[in-house]
Amino acid sequence: xxxxxxxxxxxxxxxxxxxxxxxxxxxxxxxxxxxxxxxxxxxxxxxxxxxxxxxxxxxxxxxxxxxxxxxxxxxxxxxxxxxxxxxxxxxxxxxxxxxxxxxxxxxxxxxxxxxxxxxxxxxxxxxxxxxxxxxxxxxxxxxxxxxxxxxxxxxxxxxxxxxxxxxxxxxxxxxxxxxxxxxxxxxxxxxxxxxxxxxxxxxxxxxxxxxxxxxxxxxxxxxxxxxxxxxxxxxxxxxxxxxxxxxxxxxxxxxxxxxxxxxxxxxxxxxxxxxxxxxxxxxxxxxxxxxxxxxxxxxxxxxxxxxxxxxxxxxxxxxxxxxxxxxxxxxxxxxxxxxxxxxxxxxxxxxxxxxxxxxxxxxxxxxxxxxxxxxxxxxxxxxxxxxxxxxxxxxxxxxxxxxxxxxxxxxxxxxxxxxxxxxxxxxxxxxxxxxxxxxxxxxxxxxxxxxxxxxxxxxxxxxxxxxxxxxxxxxxxxxxxxxxxxxxxxxxxxxxxxx
Amino acid sequence: xxxxxxxxxxxxxxxxxxxxxxxxxxxxxxxxxxxxxxxxxxxxxxxxxxxxxxxxxxxxxxxxxxxxxxxxxxxxxxxxxxxxxxxxxxxxxxxxxxxxxxxxxxxxxxxxxxxxxxxxxxxxxxxxxxxxxxxxxxxxxxxxxxxxxxxxxxxxxxxxxxxxxxxxxxx
Numbered sequence: 250x251x252x253x254x255x256x257x258x259x260x261x262x263x264x265x266x267x268x269x270x271x272x273x274x275x276x277x278x279x280x281x282x283x284x285x286x287x288x289x290x291x292x293x294x295x296x297x298x299x300x301x302x303x304x305x306x307x308x309x310x311x312x313x314x315x316x317x318x319x320x321x322x323x324x325x326x327x328x329x330x331x332x333x334x335x336x337x338x339x340x341x342x343x344x345x346x347x348x349x350x351x352x353x354x355x356x357x358x359x360x361x362x363x364x365x366x367x368x369x370x371x372x373x374x375x376x377x378x379x380x381x382x383x384x385x386x387x388x389x390x391x392x393x394x395x396x397x398x399x400x401x402x403x404x405x406x407x408x409x410x411x412x413x414x415x416x417x418x419x420x421x422x423x424x425x426x427x428x429x430x431x432x433x434x435x436x437x438x439x440x441x442x443x444x445x446x447x448x449x450x451x452x453x454x455x456x457x458x459x460x461x462x463x464x465x466x467x468x469x470x471x472x473x474x475x476x477x478x479x480x481x482x483x484x485x486x487x488x489x490x491x492x493x494x495x496x497x498x499x500x501x502x503x504x505x506x507x508x509x510x511x512x513x514x515x516x517x518x519x520x521x522x523x524x525x526x527x528x529x530x531x532x533x534x535x536x537x538x539x540x541x542x543x544x545x546x547x548x549x550x551x552x553x554x555x556x557x558x559x560x561x562x563x564x565x566x567x568x569x570x571x572x573x574x575x576x577x578x579x580x581x582x583x584x585x586x587x588x589x590x591x592x593x594x595x596x597x598x599x600x601x602x603x604x605x606x607x608x609x610x611x612x613x614x615x616x617x618x619x620x621x622x623x624x625x626x627x628x629x630x631x632x633x634x635x636x637x638x639x640x641x642x643x644x645x646x647x648x649x650x651x652x653x654x655x656x657x658x659x660x661x662x663x664x665x666x667x668x669x670x671x672x673x674x675x676x677x678x679x680x681x682x683x684x685x686x687x688x689x690x691x692x693x694x695x696x697x698x699x700x701x702x703x704x705x706x707x708x709x710x711x712x713x714x715x716x717x718x719x720x721x722x723x724x725x726x727x728x729x730x731x732x733x734x735x736x737x738x739x740x741x742x743x744x745x746x747x748x
Numbered sequence: 749x750x751x752x753x754x755x756x757x758x759x760x761x762x763x764x765x766x767x768x769x770x771x772x773x774x775x776x777x778x779x780x781x782x783x784x785x786x787x788x789x790x791x792x793x794x795x796x797x798x799x800x801x802x803x804x805x806x807x808x809x810x811x812x813x814x815x816x817x818x819x820x821x822x823x824x825x826x827x828x829x830x831x832x833x834x835x836x837x838x839x840x841x842x843x844x845x846x847x848x849x850x851x852x853x854x855x856x857x858x859x860x861x862x863x864x865x866x867x868x869x870x871x872x873x874x875x876x877x878x879x880x881x882x883x884x885x886x887x888x889x890x891x892x893x894x895x896x897x898x899x900x901x902x903x904x905x906x907x908x909x910x911x912x913x914x915x916x917x918x919x
Contacts, residue, residue, distance in 0.1 A: 592878070593878075600850070600851075600877075600880065600882060601851065601877045601878030601879075601880050602850075602851060603851050603852060603877060603878055604851060604852075604905070605810070607791070607808040607810055607815065608790075608791040608806065608808050610792075610806065631851060631852045631853050631854075631877040631878050632878070633878065633879075634878065634879060635878045635879075655820075658820055659819060659820030660820075662806045662817045663817075663822075664791065664806060664807070664808040664815040664816075664817060665808060665810060665815055667822065667824070668822070670820065670822065671820065671821055671822060674820050701821070701822075702821055703757065703759070705756050705759070705761065705823055705825070706818070707774065707776040707779050707781050708781070708795060708797075708803045708805065708818060709805065709816050709818055709823055709825075710754065710761065710763045710774060710776050711772070711774050711781055711783055711785075711795055711797075711803075711805075712785075712793050712795060712803075712805035712807050712816060712818070713754070713763075713807065713814050713816065713825070714750070714763070714765040714772065714774055715772070715785045715787070715793050715795065716787075716793065716807045716809065716814075717765075718765075718772075719787050720809070
């Protein structure tokens with residue numbers, strides 16, 4: 250057991266701030282690192298100690314293993330927390346941290362390496378009885394062999410081009426009599442698109458949902474799962490809204506998935522916090538996708554319904570303590586939703602929208618949590634992921650959480666750059682979202698060609714004129730002939746204290 | 749009385765603004781409103797309308813753009829001026845396209861050089877920002893007049909990177 254006294258946070262933005270908060274609560278000294286683009290960033294403001302690590306480009310700063318380990322040594326940190334993204338799932342980094350005599354707050358390097366290799370890890374997990382999407386990678390079979398394989402998998406099946414991508418050569422087949430024609434067509438299409446006619450068959454997942462299980466493992470072989478998160482609302486494989494519990498799961502199915510996730514953890518000897526991702530179909534079948542070997546962006550919704558702090562538990566495990574709770578002590582309480590707030594323009598194909606944030610006003614109130622990396626006046630640099638913050642709400646049930654989220658989003662004011670907030674509100678107000686019909690096809694099915702409200706209410710111009718008038722010279726003669734003197738405090742404008 | 753034309757996307761709004769004692773009068777494309785207001789803190793205005801309605805509106809002005817937030821909707825507007833169109837991205841000069849990036853970034857690739865003939869929709873320059881690449885294309889058939897960027901260069905927002913002149917204008 251090693252009591253951790255000082256931790257270097259090898260990250261930036263909201264997750265660095267989140268980790269620093271946990272460290273402060275535990276009485277652990279925090280060290281932030283920053284690039285030239287992040288001199289005034291929120292994580293730098295919050296940390297107890299800071300270290301400059303180079304130019305804005307991630308490769309020269311946040312991804313530079315040597316610089317980060319040097320910074321940790323210089324500050325006498327005894328551990329490094331990688332957050333998510335950047336070096337979080339890089340086994341060389343985890344190994345380099347250990348080689349430097351420091352604690353890596355995350356899984357063992359060999360676990361990260363194994364789970365990062367999708368082919369190798371899948372084989373290992375199949376052997377342990379973890380369900381994968383039925384299918385086969387063997388190509389160039391005879392039509393008879395394809396037919397047998399499709400029969401074995403069960404209809405509907407999906408035919409995919411081996412050289413594939415972009416939907417070319419893909420066919421969904423619902424019955425055996427359509428198989429032959431579909432394979433021939435897919436082969437022709439694959440041949441013309443990729444110059445390779447190889448196709449393979451996979452089970453077609455109807456109404457797929459992305460459901461993942463949060464797991465924790467300690468150094469003593471104890472494992473727990475903290476139930477599911479449903480993250481089906483995705484735009485181009487990027488999650489934007491997550492919730493828990495999932496409306497698609499019965500308690501029985503939830504426990505079955507949880508036990509499967511624990512089997513995954515046991516098979517690889519998982520330590521620390523991790524996420525086992527599954528695809529879930531309308532018949533209640535679930536199939537393993539991958540393991541994320543890090544603290545997940547959407548971890549707060551699990552914290553809200555289980556009343557546990559996952560980052561603090563990661564630190565507890567890294568110190569070599571056993572898990573601080575047992576499976577039977579865990580339960581889900583209420584419903585939580587997270588929305589990711591991105592600096593992007595939903596009107597212009599979600600083009601990133603960095604720049605200066607002139608003003609921020611965050612929502613508050615019962616059940617509202619904001620994990621933010623921004624403040625009024627901060628510059629959002631163009632070099633990194635466009636996530637600005639995460640808005641998380643808790644409600645007694647899904648509907649209360651949904652309504653609370655809409656109100657919170659409406660009160661999340663960000664001036665100066667474009668954000669996806671109006672888009673998020675429209676998803677939450679969509680009848681299919683309200684009904685809980687949240688499939689991974691939700692965005693293409695329901696949000697295609699989305700436009701923001703294009704009419705500008707006249708009240709907007711009233712505010713603009715009020716703002717112009719306030720900023721204008723102070724003395725005016727009003728229509729009744731009186732001199733009207735504006736309060737000087739109304740005209741000083743946007744002053745702030747500078748260093 | 750103050751008269752202003754504001755631009756939102758491609759739409760224009762003719763606004764007149766007047767003072768009548770404590771009361772403010774505004775007309776937007778013919779719709780009239782009377783109101784008073786309080787600026788409760790920088791960027792935050794509470795508007796009281798004559799019909800009893802109240803609205804809290806958040807507003808900031810930066811480089812000739814108005815950023816307004818009301819009821820969970822964001823509006824970015826600008827005053828109409830001769831030189832710039834609503835987006836600020838393309839200078840309004842008949843038959844000339846000034847290609848600018850709406851955000852700071854890095855030039856990934858320059859696809860044309862001065863003197864090149866380009867077709868409408870043809871790629872001119874690729875700029876990377878926040879791990880995303882954006883290709884800017886020609887608005888019309890024309891000739892590349894200027895290229896002010898090179899690969900790897902860090903660029904600011906709203907600075908002309910490529911200038912294209914329409915073919916029809918050239919003759």
